[in-house]
Amino acid sequence: MLIKWLSFILLLSALVSSTAHAATYTAASCSTSNVQTAINSTVEGDTVIIPAGTCTWASGVTISGKGITVTGQGSGRIIAYSASTLAIGTGPKTLSVTSTTVTVDGSGHPIPASLSISAGQTLRISETGNRQNWMSGTVSSYSAGTLVMNMTSTGGSCGNSANQFSPSNCKRWLVSTPPVTTIINNSGSTLFAISESPTAHTNISGIKIAAGTGSGTEVNFGYTPSGRAILMHDMWLEEGSAGNNSLHSSTMHGVVWNTSFDATPFSMAPLAFQNQPGLSGSPQIGIASWTTPSTMGRADTTGENNFYVENSDFHAYLNAFDNDEAGRLVVRYTTMNNAGLGTHGADTGPYGQRHFEFYNNVNVFNPFSDGTTFPMNQWFFIRGGTFVIYNNAIPLVNSGDYPNKPTLNMTVMNLQRNGGPNPCWGQGTTGGGRYPSPRQIGMGRVSGIGVDGLGQSTDSVTYVGDSEPGYVWGNNGGVQLGNIQLTNYGTSFSDSCAGTTDSTANYVGAGRDYFNTANTAKPGWSPYTYPHPLRTGSSGTALSAPTNLRVAVN
Numbered sequence: 400m401l402i403k404w405l406s407f408i409l410l411l412s413a414l415v416s417s418t419a420h421a422a423t424y425t426a427a428s429c430s431t432s433n434v435q436t437a438i439n440s441t442v443e444g445d446t447v448i449i450p451a452g453t454c455t456w457a458s459g460v461t462i463s464g465k466g467i468t469v470t471g472q473g474s475g476r477i478i479a480y481s482a483s484t485l486a487i488g489t490g491p492k493t494l495s496v497t498s499t500t501v502t503v504d505g506s507g508h509p510i511p512a513s514l515s516i517s518a519g520q521t522l523r524i525s526e527t528g529n530r531q532n533w534m535s536g537t538v539s540s541y542s543a544g545t546l547v548m549n550m551t552s553t554g555g556s557c558g559n560s561a562n563q564f565s566p567s568n569c570k571r572w573l574v575s576t577p578p579v580t581t582i583i584n585n586s587g588s589t590l591f592a593i594s595e596s597p598t599a600h601t602n603i604s605g606i607k608i609a610a611g612t613g614s615g616t617e618v619n620f621g622y623t624p625s626g627r628a629i630l631m632h633d634m635w636l637e638e639g640s641a642g643n644n645s646l647h648s649s650t651m652h653g654v655v656w657n658t659s660f661d662a663t664p665f666s667m668a669p670l671a672f673q674n675q676p677g678l679s680g681s682p683q684i685g686i687a688s689w690t691t692p693s694t695m696g697r698a699d700t701t702g703e704n705n706f707y708v709e710n711s712d713f714h715a716y717l718n719a720f721d722n723d724e725a726g727r728l729v730v731r732y733t734t735m736n737n738a739g740l741g742t743h744g745a746d747t748g749p750y751g752q753r754h755f756e757f758y759n760n761v762n763v764f765n766p767f768s769d770g771t772t773f774p775m776n777q778w779f780f781i782r783g784g785t786f787v788i789y790n791n792a793i794p795l796v797n798s799g800d801y802p803n804k805p806t807l808n809m810t811v812m813n814l815q816r817n818g819g820p821n822p823c824w825g826q827g828t829t830g831g832g833r834y835p836s837p838r839q840i841g842m843g844r845v846s847g848i849g850v851d852g853l854g855q856s857t858d859s860v861t862y863v864g865d866s867e868p869g870y871v872w873g874n875n876g877g878v879q880l881g882n883i884q885l886t887n888y889g890t891s892f893s894d895s896c897a898g899t900t901d902s903t904a905n906y907v908g909a910g911r912d913y914f915n916t917a918n919t920a921k922p923g924w925s926p927y928t929y930p931h932p933l934r935t936g937s938s939g940t941a942l943s944a945p946t947n948l949r950v951a952v953n
Contacts, residue, residue, distance in 0.1 A: 466599020471580030471606035527571035565664030578607035595626025610639030622680030638662035649679035677725030688725035744783025751783030768799025805884035823896035831905035841912025843867025
């Protein structure tokens, strides 16, 4: 009997050792090689600490399918934005600031939260879309949105901009806290290539990735069959001029929070976040996404069926997001500062987005009439699938420089575009003669028996979809959003269709494919749990060591 109990104790000890390892490895420095060495030493549940400092990376690191935590000592953050006119120089400066943190008021409407700024605190002020123009110093005072600083160092000059789409006027500013761990992106490959673990959540935090000369993606969430959601938080990702995207995902799910994304110059093409699970991950993801019901709102029963971005801020992007091939995206409690959201349809790619939700966000637009307005073409560019846009503060995109831009710009691009799985859809017909186009705006998976305008339930890719309209309601305190435009791809591009083509207006109909009213809510929809439950979880699934064990020996 004693031998049996000793064997049991040894087995239990081995089990506890393997599941509650939870070791911490501190990299020798923030260099690529030292961080990768520390990562290679870990097993599931372990933590890698990247020490304080600034390191330039010419290549990246890989976290291959093990649920570990990688954390720096502090990313700093963009904490506020300002529309004050300031001359660059040392000495006292006064500006009016608004928090990038979003909360809701007593009526449930989204508003900027209060700021916590203390006298003596060190802050940096950089021009939105032109971070080469900056001032840094200490806080003299802060009260009720008025920030007074004593600037001690500067860089750049007003009007210093090398990009025509990102004019400098020293009237748009970002206020940030200093980072502690900074990695400068000089890499042609991905800096943090993370593939999902099937048993635990990989977690990355506490790092500023500063724009350098690199063209590689800064963070990539990689698909693993039955993988668990990757978590990223308390980060600061800068977009540079080299054409890289800050965050890319080839997996259906993830959670990002407390993260700043900012572009210099105003980004016309590189994205803060590109979501391509059905293209970069696995074709089976795309097929599954279009042959299963929506997981919008509380329909996401696990919190791991959508990609969540919350309590974050985006600055100076034409399209901060591209929700692409089969993606299911949720954006909430986030500041969109001169930054829009785009989607793909089944036009250039096989699937198009499945759905997105955008709620409780604050959008910020700075209009001018002197040629210095950022060229925001719209807040939303929607090309397929379905959506919810609810309870946001969204101003019109209207300025003397670029008047009367749409709030929502919707298109069925393949009516006039010779690309993707269904090029030149409906060619030779008019008046919506082959409505609907596969996986167009207002299509999803509800009945499972939908057919396209040719009477087919599938095209060369997957299910064509059935009616699942987009819903826009309750924004700006409950009023109907203004300036909805339906646009066509056009005939002046090299891949446009010849002959008779139909129009988006005949394929995307109000009251059929989308609803934009003050109070027509999506039936049965309610927001998913906030904050996301995984924000309070650990990165691993390790068990704690048992306590108060007693062994009886006979």
